[in-house]
Amino acid sequence: MSVFVAFTLVVALLSAANPIANGAPIMWNDDFVKRCSTAFCLGDSTFPFIGFNTYNLMSWYSPYFAIEVLSKGADLGMTVCRTWAFNDGYHKNDANGIWKDNTALQMGPGDFSEETFKVLDHVIYQAAQHGVRLMLPFVNYWEDYGGREMYVHWSAENGGGAKKADDFYTNWKCRQYYKNAVKTILNRKNSYNGRIYKDDPAIFGWELMNEPRNYADSSGNTLQAWIDEMSAFVKSIDSRHLLSVGSEGFFGRSSYQGYQDIAGSWALATGVDSLRNSAGANIDFATTHIYTDSWWPRNTFTDQMSRFNRLNKGHDWESFAMLGKPIVLTEFGKRDKNWVDMSRRDNMLSTAFYDVYQSAVNYRAFFGAVLWMLAGDKQPNPGGFYVYSPSSVWPKHDTVLKTIKTGSHRLFDKARVPAVVPIFFDRVYYGWSDWSWDIDIDFQQTFVGQTGIRTATGRRSVYVKHKSAGSALRLRTQTWFTSYATTLSFSIYGSWNGVHVQLMTDKNHKSQQASIWQGSSVIDLPSGFKQIRMPLQQLSYNGVWNSVAFQVVGTNDKPYYLMDISISKNSWP
Numbered sequence: 405m406s407v408f409v410a411f412t413l414v415v416a417l418l419s420a421a422n423p424i425a426n427g428a429p430i431m432w433n434d435d436f437v438k439r440c441s442t443a444f445c446l447g448d449s450t451f452p453f454i455g456f457n458t459y460n461l462m463s464w465y466s467p468y469f470a471i472e473v474l475s476k477g478a479d480l481g482m483t484v485c486r487t488w489a490f491n492d493g494y495h496k497n498d499a500n501g502i503w504k505d506n507t508a509l510q511m512g513p514g515d516f517s518e519e520t521f522k523v524l525d526h527v528i529y530q531a532a533q534h535g536v537r538l539m540l541p542f543v544n545y546w547e548d549y550g551g552r553e554m555y556v557h558w559s560a561e562n563g564g565g566a567k568k569a570d571d572f573y574t575n576w577k578c579r580q581y582y583k584n585a586v587k588t589i590l591n592r593k594n595s596y597n598g599r600i601y602k603d604d605p606a607i608f609g610w611e612l613m614n615e616p617r618n619y620a621d622s623s624g625n626t627l628q629a630w631i632d633e634m635s636a637f638v639k640s641i642d643s644r645h646l647l648s649v650g651s652e653g654f655f656g657r658s659s660y661q662g663y664q665d666i667a668g669s670w671a672l673a674t675g676v677d678s679l680r681n682s683a684g685a686n687i688d689f690a691t692t693h694i695y696t697d698s699w700w701p702r703n704t705f706t707d708q709m710s711r712f713n714r715l716n717k718g719h720d721w722e723s724f725a726m727l728g729k730p731i732v733l734t735e736f737g738k739r740d741k742n743w744v745d746m747s748r749r750d751n752m753l754s755t756a757f758y759d760v761y762q763s764a765v766n767y768r769a770f771f772g773a774v775l776w777m778l779a780g781d782k783q784p785n786p787g788g789f790y791v792y793s794p795s796s797v798w799p800k801h802d803t804v805l806k807t808i809k810t811g812s813h814r815l816f817d818k819a820r821v822p823a824v825v826p827i828f829f830d831r832v833y834y835g836w837s838d839w840s841w842d843i844d845i846d847f848q849q850t851f852v853g854q855t856g857i858r859t860a861t862g863r864r865s866v867y868v869k870h871k872s873a874g875s876a877l878r879l880r881t882q883t884w885f886t887s888y889a890t891t892l893s894f895s896i897y898g899s900w901n902g903v904h905v906q907l908m909t910d911k912n913h914k915s916q917q918a919s920i921w922q923g924s925s926v927i928d929l930p931s932g933f934k935q936i937r938m939p940l941q942q943l944s945y946n947g948v949w950n951s952v953a954f955q956v957v958g959t960n961d962k963p964y965y966l967m968d969i970s971i972s973k974n975s976w977p
Contacts, residue, residue, distance in 0.1 A: 481812025492550025611650030653692025
């Protein structure tokens with residue numbers, strides 16, 4: 405009996421015997437996870453999460469393994485699992501050279517194994533049964549499980565002319581092979597639930613590549629061109645799922661110099677530029693990986709944690725203020741070093757989970773942390789990063805498991821807040837009771853090295869300069885919303901002292917207004933930004949607002965920027 409026939413028989417038995425597989429009630433929302441400004445949303449609420457990596461769910465061919473690990477993650481309250489959707493052709497073995505892996509998903513260019521695809525089908529099916537969503541990269545930068553080097557190898561074998569690993573990004577045949585693989589995966593019909601992958605909400609989102617780098621072009625231009633091309637291709641087939649680059653998130657030349665210095669000059673040589681790479685129209689969220697033991701092995705734990713915190717806060721800030729997109733820490737961990745550093749691992753996990761919580765409740769951008777990694781009971785731990793559960797089997801992991809469960813439950817109970825709805829002010833409004841006057845305004849003004857109109861990200865930054873005291877800017881939405889709305893939020897940068905902001909609603913052509921100073925909260929952000937959160941209950945309204953205008957009255961002639969204007973709701977009508 406082949407391993408795959410045995411696999412199919414065991415899955416059938418498990419489906420009959422396992423109450424989860426039989427559809428026992430679980431907390432599951434069959435909506436797709438979406439991006440709402442700098443947050444993730446699921447249904448009516450934001451969706452902050454703690455998740456786990458188990459990269460080899462498809463490569464371990466016992467169905468018990470997927471069920472075991474997904475069950476452990478769900479029991480700990482984790483709602484996202486990151487695992488490979490690739491296994492390409494060959495593995496490179498240091499001792500024996502290149503050897504063929506007969507359990508690969510893609511045996512050769514365009515030659516996919518139906519048997520292995522059924523294993524991935526089962527992983528996706530079981531994820532939904534356990535209330536877990538999957539984050540799936542299409543290919544590896546590293547040689548493990550084939551990676552970009554396998555595509556280069558295939559190109560060379562078939563007359564494509566690729567020679568070096570980084571030719572992957574520019575070689576025409578490598579690019580075509582990659583597109584063919586992506587198209588095949590997105591259009592795969594799951595043999596367990598009958599859903600096409602691109603239509604399955606059990607998939608949280610896709611990554612273009614796991615940890616892309618390109619040392620052949622440290623300017624980042626080559627990598628960026630590949631990201632632009634491939635992200636557009638993915639979205640042309642699957643516009644429902646979220647998409648990220650899959651990057652380690654190194655701060656590149658587009659970022660603040662102080663952030664570039666945290667990781668070290670070596671990171672600039674990788675060709676990665678987190679801000680630039682994630683700014684495109686087809687990229688929905690940014691990612692980052694942090695390994696303090698690998699990146700700063702000789703530093704004290706105190707210094708490592710200082711850098712860890714600065715990286716997280718820097719990414720949160722850039723994603724919030726400059727990208728207008730959420731960011732996820734998709735890989736991080738701490739080696740246990742033979743069980744002596746468990747308190748340090750606990751410290752790192754607690755810090756990351758609390759950062760997600762703080763960001764979620766304050767409508768910031770740091771919306772997920774995915775630890776490396778959750779293991780099955782019988783898996784070896786070569787790198788020292790694995791987390792084992794339950795604690796009855798691995799008692800040394802008891803405090804870490806409590807940290808994970810506490811962090812997950814805190815997010816679910818306290819940090820799932822009403823979804824944020826961006827308001828787009830498409831024009832200066834003339835013709836209500838008054839209009840904007842005596843003011844310079846520029847929707848195209850360059851801001852922090854980027855375009856003022858953020859059509860690529862669905863976000864607006866407006867350059868404003870008042871010419872005289874009392875001059876006013878009024879922007880009006882062209883969309884209606886209901887009295888369920890509770891809070892207006894926006895950011896302001898520059899010389900805003902003396903600026904007076906009013907929110908005005910048009911109800912049956914009668915304006916009502918409330919000042920920013922009436923009970924609003926002002927939050928100091930890095931680099932001189934202020935975030936304003938203004939409660940809408942101060943406005944006396946009933947029913948539907950026909951429109952809303954955002955009015956700024958200035959008292960000086962110094963310019964400033966307005967950004968991230970959004971409305972939050974308690975629930976949808």
